[in-house]
Amino acid sequence: MTGLRIVDVGTVGAMRSQSLWHGIASAMSPNSVPTLSFCHPGEAYVCLGYHRSLEEIDAAACREQGLGVIRRQIGGGPVYIDRDQLFFQITFPSDQAPARVDRLYKRFLAPAVAAFRQLGLPAQLRGLNDIAVDDRRLSGTGAGQIGDAVTVVGNIIFRFPHQRMAELLAVPTDRMRRECLRLMCRHVSSLEAEGLSAITLEQVKETLIASYSERLGLSPFRDSLTATEEQAVARWEGRFAQPQWLDGPRLAERTGRQVKICADVWVYASKKNGISIEASVVGDLLEAVSIDATHLDGLAGRMSDELVGQRADARSVSVCLAPYGADGREVLELLEPGLTLH
Amino acid sequence: MKTKAMFDVGPYRLAEDHYYDTDNHLWVAVDESRGTARCGFDPLGAETSGDIVAVSFESVGSQIARGGAFGNMEAAKFVGPLIAPVSCTLTACNDAVISNPSLLNQDPIENWLVELDLTDMEAELGLLLHGKNQVADWMESEIERFRTKGMIAE
Numbered sequence: 001m002t003g004l005r006i007v008d009v010g011t012v013g014a015m016r017s018q019s020l021w022h023g024i025a026s027a028m029s030p031n032s033v034p035t036l037s038f039c040h041p042g043e044a045y046v047c048l049g050y051h052r053s054l055e056e057i058d059a060a061a062c063r064e065q066g067l068g069v070i071r072r073q074i075g076g077g078p079v080y081i082d083r084d085q086l087f088f089q090i091t092f093p094s095d096q097a098p099a100r101v102d103r104l105y106k107r108f109l110a111p112a113v114a115a116f117r118q119l120g121l122p123a124q125l126r127g128l129n130d131i132a133v134d135d136r137r138l139s140g141t142g143a144g145q146i147g148d149a150v151t152v153v154g155n156i157i158f159r160f161p162h163q164r165m166a167e168l169l170a171v172p173t174d175r176m177r178r179e180c181l182r183l184m185c186r187h188v189s190s191l192e193a194e195g196l197s198a199i200t201l202e203q204v205k206e207t208l209i210a211s212y213s214e215r216l217g218l219s220p221f222r223d224s225l226t227a228t229e230e231q232a233v234a235r236w237e238g239r240f241a242q243p244q245w246l247d248g249p250r251l252a253e254r255t256g257r258q259v260k261i262c263a264d265v266w267v268y269a270s271k272k273n274g275i276s277i278e279a280s281v282v283g284d285l286l287e288a289v290s291i292d293a294t295h296l297d298g299l300a301g302r303m304s305d306e307l308v309g310q311r312a313d314a315r316s317v318s319v320c321l322a323p324y325g326a327d328g329r330e331v332l333e334l335l336e337p338g339l340t341l342h
Numbered sequence: 343m344k345t346k347a348m349f350d351v352g353p354y355r356l357a358e359d360h361y362y363d364t365d366n367h368l369w370v371a372v373d374e375s376r377g378t379a380r381c382g383f384d385p386l387g388a389e390t391s392g393d394i395v396a397v398s399f400e401s402v403g404s405q406i407a408r409g410g411a412f413g414n415m416e417a418a419k420f421v422g423p424l425i426a427p428v429s430c431t432l433t434a435c436n437d438a439v440i441s442n443p444s445l446l447n448q449d450p451i452e453n454w455l456v457e458l459d460l461t462d463m464e465a466e467l468g469l470l471l472h473g474k475n476q477v478a479d480w481m482e483s484e485i486e487r488f489r490t491k492g493m494i495a496e
Contacts (some may be wrong), residue, residue, distance in 0.1 A: 049419070049421075050398075050414065050416065050421045051395070051396035051414070051416045051418075051421070053400060073421055074419060074420070074421050075416045075417075075418070075419035075420060075421050075489070076419045077396075098491075098493075099390055099491075099493055100390050100392070100492075100493045101391070101417055101418045101420045102392065102418070103492065103493070104420065105418070128418045128419075129418060140422070141419070142419040142421075142423060143418075143419060143420040143421075144420060144421040145420075145421070145422040145423060171351075249398030249413075249414070250398060250399075250435075250440065250442040251396070251398065251440070252396075252440050252442070252443075253441070270467045286381060342395060
């Protein structure tokens with residue numbers, strides 16, 4: 001059995017809660033010992049995935065609430081972070097990690113799933129990388145290759161302010177915001193919501209350490225950041241502070257607005273030629289649909305009603321809307337980009 | 343820039359005139375008449391990446407050393423670097439794959455990532471694999487290796 005290095009930096013500021021693991025990964029070499037790291041964000045902020053647009057976040061709402069925004073070097077959408085979360089990261093030399101992303105998540109999130117079970121929750125991996133109880137997400141995760149290392153990151157949510165998260169999303173209508181909130185309340189859970197309100201940060205950390213070391217067959221030992229890692233962390237903080245980093249890479253224009261709630265739950269809105277459509281996809285089905293188009297003279301409501309419960313794929317929607325002729329085709333064209341999670 | 347000839351290795355279609363980066367599963371195609379090159383995923387690289395949902399590139403004009411990142415790709419919330427197989431200056435990015443990254447999974451040979459001016463064409467192309475027989479042998483061994491590791495289906 002070789003070692004699993006445990007680095008726990010405790011409660012840190014927003015920037016350090018992201019730069020920590022970026023720095024650990026950057027400083028890792030092919031011969032480095034795998035590292036399980038922890039940090040507890042001491043302040044609230046919004047964190048955005050690498051390939052996501054700043055326009056997905058309501059900048060004015062963030063300013064009003066005094067929330068900074070940090071772009072991370074892994075994927076996923078905007079997430080609200082605060083003191084009621086614990087971050088964990090498992091970082092390996094990339095040649096020791098599975099090269100295929102589904103296997104990467106399976107190998108490096110299975111110990112986290114087992115830890116939740118140890119804490120008493122029937123957690124499982126849902127989709128590729130959500131840790132959930134039934135259809136309620138307990139932990140958001142992501143991954144990336146940084147330098148010679150691969151890191152898989154996750155958060156443990158002790159409690160979650162759904163309303164606040166919904167307020168920070170830039171969405172075209174209040175109705176879409178309410179729908180996001182409704183689905184978040186149903187599908188984004190927390191230890192508290194699952195009945196574990198008394199559990200502490202330390203208990204969770206110890207459970208994760210035990211689970212990762214046992215399932216990876218590695219012997220845990222406590223350590224602190226090396227000077228090289230500290231320097232790498234500082235470099236990442238410099239990068240995060242640059243406006244061009246926050247602006248992010250050049251991205252494709254997206255049709256409509258899509259908000260992912262969890263693995264297979266999302267809300268989509270789009271508008272064109274006087275027709276507005278909002279739809280919620282849960283699993284394979286359209287759970288809610290709202291079409292507004294005054295020129296459709298009452299047909300919009302009927303189409304909305306008939307689409308609810310249909311499979312969320314172009315063929316099923318097309319069949320459902322076929323009786324509406326050109327109007328149906330126009331609605332299909334508007335809805336189709338939202339039937340796939342981007 | 344037309345592909346001259348294609349050949350199959352197992353279920354994968356490869357271009358005969360491309361140069362293949364065996365470390366990163368990327369190809370380089372040289373257009374000698376224009377003195378430029380294009381770079382893209384080889385089919386194994388695309389398949390093992392998973393469903394690619396985003397790609398981004400360094401700015402046109404950026405100079406990239408061989409082994410440096412010329413961009414990033416994302417699949418299933420995993421972001422990884424795109425590693426330059428050769429030292430180069432980026433001269434163009436493929437807007438089509440930025441707009442529709444799934445093209446990279448659908449046809450990775452046809453859908454290039456970036457266009458390059460090679461800094462040291464003579465020396466660095468020699469580090470890549472070229473020629474139908476050599477590439478086919480390597481690809482067969484890679485398919486076997488990836489299957490053994492469970493990275494692709496049997």
